[in-house]
Amino acid sequence: MRTTPKSRVLNFDSGVSRRAMLKASGALVVSFALAPSDVFGQAVATLVGNPSKDVDGWLSIGADGTVTAYTGKCEMGQGLFTAQTQLVAEELCVQVERVKLIQCITGTTPDQGVTSGAQSHPQNFNHANLALAAATAREALLQMAAKQWGVPVERLTAGNGIVSQGARTISYGELIGNRQFNLTLNTNAKRKPPREWTVMGNPVKRLDMPAMVTGTLEYVHNVRVPGMVHGRVVRPPTVGATVVSVDESSVSGMPGFIKVVVKNNFIGVVCEKQWQAVQAANRLKVAWKPGPALPPQASFYDYMRKQPSRDTLLVDSKDVEATLASAAQ
The missing domain is CATH 3.30.365.10 (Aldehyde oxidase/xanthine dehydrogenase, molybdopterin binding domain)
Known part of the structure; x- marks a missing residue:
């Protein structure tokens, strides 16, 4: 995340001037060094949903x-x-x-x-x-x-x-x-x-x-519905790892086992009880192809600065430049 190209870069290794801070906060510009897909838009959609207009x-x-x-x-x-x-x-x-x-x-x-x-x-x-x-x-x-x-x-x-x-x-x-x-x-x-x-x-x-205090509140963890079963996601070992193979026989004999779910690079297990699903997920044998290696932490900041980025204005008062120009230095 960085400020606009015209403002100074704000990071923990350099001094932050009052002018740079005011400029960054006045425009509230957030830049994402990510893929060109509308990641920010997707995040906003997840946060606000599609509420009724009636x-x-x-x-x-x-x-x-x-x-x-x-x-x-x-x-x-x-x-x-x-x-x-x-x-x-x-x-x-x-x-x-x-x-x-x-x-x-x-x-x-x-x-x-x-x-x-x-x-x-x-x-x-x-x-x-x-x-x-x-x-x-x-x-x-x-x-x-x-x-x-x-x-x-x-x-x-x-x-x-x-x-x-x-x-x-x-x-x-x-x-x-x-x-x-x-x-x-x-x-x-x-x-x-x-x-x-x-x-x-x-x-x-x-x-x-x-x-809550009388023990009658139904927490989500305690919800039970007819025919309810439990699932557990099997996480990849590294970011971007892809599935090579899944050995369902490694868990098929476990108590309460129902099935293994594989959709592209998503893997999950389904069992009769939650603890059974936890155990099956831990025991399931999966061969993964590692994803791209992450850059060294020491040079990660420079790596991020070199990635394609765009500016997204959350709030734009449209007078930041003029206000700063007329402000005391």
Whole structure:
């Protein structure tokens, strides 16, 4: 990884000037000395997935006003389940207890790629996805009530799962309960400003903690489904190694063995139990053709600098050169 060609190279062996650091961070340019394929684009696609553009792909409201929300970003101990529930409650103006969050079920929740890299908050809490779906739904509910009552939407307010105009009220359940919104996400839908927050930014007890401490939470390691078997990947000894031959007979007599899977240079074993798969993967005899040798570590930096590269701008303020030119040296 390096900075733009016009800026100084930043590495741990040379001094880093303030000007070079500002220039590199101001343009946020990342260059990859890799093959010409769009590796960065593939990485981004894996990280963000292909989430729904429709409100109904993110949430629904029952006849009793209960909100069911869907997310592709999962809880991994970081408190994200509770935070996302707060987000939906805040934007839809309902109590946290009225929100049921469904996370990471293939075919049910939005495809949001992987949960990693501290990207769950930027993707779901800023100006898209879950936050935008809830904001779009709130504005749609206000519009429904305004149309039903024949009054300007500006005169209405939303709170505690109802739309009000003075003493007149109508619940979300009455407006849309058990029906679809049939709306695309509205990029112009206004998020609630922080000064109006009543749920976000306030302490909430972890919603998933009771299940954890009572032993009722089902961790992924403990998931069991009918007919479930276990697989284990057999890793190559070096980067770029290719398969020459696989001796299935070396493991076929082991307890619980089911099959060896070979697809090009991918090898895996399948067994009845996890530990059996681990043992079979360790014992399977595979002949590998070594991949290209890596350059010596001592000269690796110079090797990387000589590889084809390209610049990818994550953020471009378009004024870096002008700002630096006018800044104090």
